[in-house]
Amino acid sequence: MKRLLLSALLFALVIAQVHADSFTISDIRINGLQRVSAGSVFSALPLNVGDTLDERRLVEATRALFRTGFFQDIQLSREGNVLIVNLVERPSISKIELEGNKAIKSEDLLKGLQQAGLAEGEIFQQATLDGVRNELQRQYVAQGRYSASIETSIVPQPRNRVSLKIKINEGTVAAIKHINIVGNTLFSDEDLTTDFQLKTTNLLSFFYNDDKYAREKLAGDLERLRSYYLDRGYINMDITSTQVSITPDKKSVYITINIAEGERYTVREVKLSGDLKVPQEEVEALLLVKQGQVFSRNIMTKTSELITRRLGNEGYTFANVNGIPEPHDDDNTVSLTFVVDPGRRAYVNRINFRGNTKTADEVLRREMRQMEGGWASTYLIDQSKTRLERLGYFKEVSVETTQIPGVDDQIDVNFAVEEQASGSVSASAGFAQNSGIILGASISQDNFMGTGNRVSVGLNRSEYKTSYNFGFTDPYWNDDGISLGYNAFYSITDYDDTEYDVSSYSIDSFGAGFSFGYPISETSRVSFGLSLQQDTIDTGTYTVNEIFEFLDEEGDNYLNFKANAGWSESTLNRGVMPNRGYSQSLSAETTLPGSDLSFYKIDYNGQMFTPLNRTYTLRLHGKLGYGDSFGTTSKLPFYENYYAGGFSSVRGFKDNTLGPRSTPSDGSNEGTLVDEDDDEEPFGGNLLVTGGVEVMFPMPFVKDQRAFRTSVFWDVGNVFDTKCRSGSKNCSKFSLTDMASSIGIGGTWVSGFGPLSFSLALPIKKPSDSETEIFQFSMGQTF
Incomplete structure (x- = not known):
């Protein structure tokens, strides 16, 4: 009403400037323009020379000029x-100054102001500024900043x-100091709020900000x-107020939160209706809902999803399955009917990839289990996505059907991928506690030149080892998925007079080999x-009895x-940083007739990831190894x-310090010199048992968690020997009581220049003569 009165008064004042009698316009003269062009005024003005001007047309002209937003006063x-x-x-806006904002970046604020019409060079309107101030206040309230205040001032400028x-x-x-649920008699507040995103202030709130109220989270x-x-069957539960x-x-x-729980309902009967398209007994086998059980919306929804996926596997991509509950209040039961609408069978026209700027389309396409031209199978599309994720070339893989x-x-x-580093092609430098400074020039790529081939060529040097190597693997040597790999190497390893915890000797090795791999299923080969x-x-000037005995029997070349075979x-679910699924491998190696030594080794390595909830993941891992000699060779070569001990086995213990120790030579062997400072050193054994439990959680303050892994862990393990030499220290057959163990926290960051890993571990069971190391880290080595 006030707006109508003001408009009437405005037009009355304007009309008063013009004679009440109508007249024919001979010319139009415009005064007061500074920035707005005359052309803009004439284009907005619905009057021309020669028009007859009366009261109605005068009002229309005034309104048209005001609608432009350029003018704060108009007089005719x-x-x-x-x-x-x-x-x-x-007036126009010459400058916008922001002061005091930290939670919202200035760039974001200015962008929002510009979208609202407030930017340098724009026409200033007080109503727009008031609206922006109210919107800013609302945003801060949404962040839980109820005491936030916004003050604006307008400073006139020349021109x-x-x-x-x-x-x-x-x-x-x-x-949030308290979350109270009123009306719950069946379940405790703690049970009901376990999965809430909003929490009362706790020790982890500093990291997760879960004690900050937000309307959307509530x-x-x-x-x-x-x-x-x-x-849990309470279908009439109602949230009466909040x-x-x-x-x-x-x-x-x-x-x-005030609630009314209602009565619990059970399932009276379960029925199917609609066009099933697949045998009814197959659909009935997918029914998770059974007669007599407590009604659960979650189980009903999962049943609908299972039936939808089953139809999707047959090409009915747009199938719609709805579970419709019919409650019976007389006996607190529910009749469930799953209505199936399969739609038409869909066929795949094209499979497209985007985001693979380095990796060739062929590398992605050969992982496809869904074929173009065939009917669209939900299972095959998901399997194709999973195979892309397992390659380890991509941070993320997403798929959509259009x-x-x-x-x-x-x-x-349409598959969208986000590529990540899958190796390194450059000179490299690094440091690891077990090997000192690492210098090298190498090419190590799991996706060489985007071909999907694994190539490594390099020269690397550390405190105790110099190596040259070349390796090549084609994972798709032929169309059947057979892989072909070959490698050659030459290395000089010298443990003599180093801080690396292994008995002193040096070994020169060179060799070459090749291998074939064959897939026997989607997940194994x-x-x-x-x-x-x-x-x-080469034993140098001193050594230990165990080495002397072996060299005396077998020689030194x-x-x-x-x-x-493996x-x-x-x-x-992913080739790098997985958080779901399992992997395991079993390998056996043996020397062949014609070799100078006869021995074999069998190794098993396994790990399993199980999500505990949306935040935490449980990882179980274990490693077993056993080796022995046969024929004329008396013992596994030393x-x-x-x-065991160190980053890749039992953290909290120095590398290789667990298990049997060597016995220094007493000088009885001919040609042997004994160093008076020679101590009992780690000698290793022919049986390895290590494992552990980890609970992984997001790294605080990091938005993109895909390149980070943080966990608390419990590691156990040791090395044993089934053929202990008489007098050898710490040498024993397998025994659980001799297992070392430690607890701690660790993290890994897969950075652009290489992985960086660390751990803080506290040994809780320390075998005799083992050496502890609370903080361990590694940078620049292969991940």
């Missing part, structure tokens, strides 16, 4: 038959301009509360290989032909022994 007058238009332009100053006092974030938590009851109160100092929030316009039975399948290796041992299986 008449000189003879000339129409005079006097205008006062709105009809203004400068805007926006001063923000963000205040403090109000913390709405989600109320839905989780409702689902909690619906999944109160959110803030203390006078606006620093604390109290949430009260219907072809104008066609109701064809779709395109077998491999076979042959290799030739020449080893030369060996040429061995080796054969190996089996591996992996259902991991340089093939297993070692």
Whole structure:
């Protein structure tokens, strides 16, 4: 009403400037323009020379000019038959200054102001500024900053301009002090709020900010509360009211939720209706809902999803399955009917990839289990996505199906990938506690030149080892998925007079080999290989009895032909940083007739990831190894022994310090010199047992968790020997009581220049003579 009165008064004043009698316009004169062009005025003005001007057209002209938003005052007058238009332009914004904002970046604020019409060079309108101030206040309230205040000031500038100053006092974030549920008699507050995103202030709130009230989070938590009851048969549960109160100092929030639980319902009967398209007995086998059980909306929804996926596997991509509950209040039961609408069978028109700027389309396409031209199978599309994730080339893989316009039975399948580093192609430098400074020049790529081939060529040098190597593996040597790999190497390893915890000796090795791999299922494959290796041992000026005995029997120069066979299986959801699924491998290696030594080794390695909830993941891992000799060789060669302790086995113990120790030579062997400072050193054994439990959780303050892994762990393990030499220290057959163990926290970051890993571990069971190391880290080595 006030707006109508003001408009009437405005037009009355304007019309008063013009003679009441109508007249024909002979000319139009515009005064007061500074920035707005005359052309803009004439284009907005619905009057031309020669028009007859009366009261109605005068009102229309005034409204048209005001609608442009350029003017804050308009006056129309008449000189003879000339129409005079006097205008006062709105000022323009010369500068916007922000002060006091920290929670919201200045760039984001200025972008929001620009979208609202407030930007340098734009026309200033007070109403727009007031609206922006209210919106900013609302955003801070949404963040829980109820004490936030916004002050604006307008500073006039020359040439009809203004400068805007926006001063923000963000205040403090109000913390949730109590969440109270009223009316619950069946379940405790703790049970009902376990899955809430909103929490009362706790020790982890500093990292997760879960004690900050947000309206959107509360709405989600109320839905989780409702689902909690619906999944336990209380279909009439109702949230009667919700109160959110803030203390006078606006620093604390109290949430009260009032509910009515209702009665619990059970399932009376389960029926199917509609066009099933697949045998009814197959659909009935997917029914998770059974007669007599407590009604659960979650189980009903999962049943619908299972039936939908089953139809999707047959090409009915757009199938719709709805579970419809019919409650019977007389006996508190529910009749469930699953209505199946399969739609038309869809066929795949094209499979498209985007985001693979380095990796060739062929590498991605050969992982596809869904074929173009065939009917669209939900299972095959998901399997194709999983195979891409397991490659380890991509941080993320997503897939969507889009219907072809104008066609109701064809779709395109679009895969989007985000590539990540899958190796290194450069000179490298690094440091690891077990090997000192690492220098090298190498090419190590799991996706060489985007071909999917694994290539490594390098020269690396550390405190105790110099190596040259070349390796190549083609994972798709032929169309059947058979892989072919070959490698050659030469290394000089000198443990003499180093801090590396292994008995002192040096070994020169060179060799070459090749291997084949063959897939036997979607998740497993077998491999076979042959290799030739020449080893030369040098004990230097002193050594230990175990080495002397072996060299005395077998000599110090060996040429061995080796054969190996292996089996591996992996259902991991990603090739790098998985958090679901398992992997395991079993390998066996033996020397062949004609070799200088006769021995074999069998190794098993396995791990399993199980999500505990949306935040935490449980990892179980274990490693077993056993080696022995046969034929004329009396014992597994000492340089093939297993070692334990360190980053890759039992953290909290120095590398290789667990297990049997050597016995220094007493000088009885001919030609042997004994160093008086020679101590009992780790010697390894022919049996390795290690494992552990980890609980992984997100790294605080990091938004993108895909390249980070943080966990608390419990590691156990040790090295044993089934053929202990008389007098050897710490040498024993397998015994659980001799297992070392430690607990701690660890983390890994897969950075652009290489992986960086660390652990803080506290040994809780320390075998005799083992050496502890609380902090361990590694940078620049292969991940």
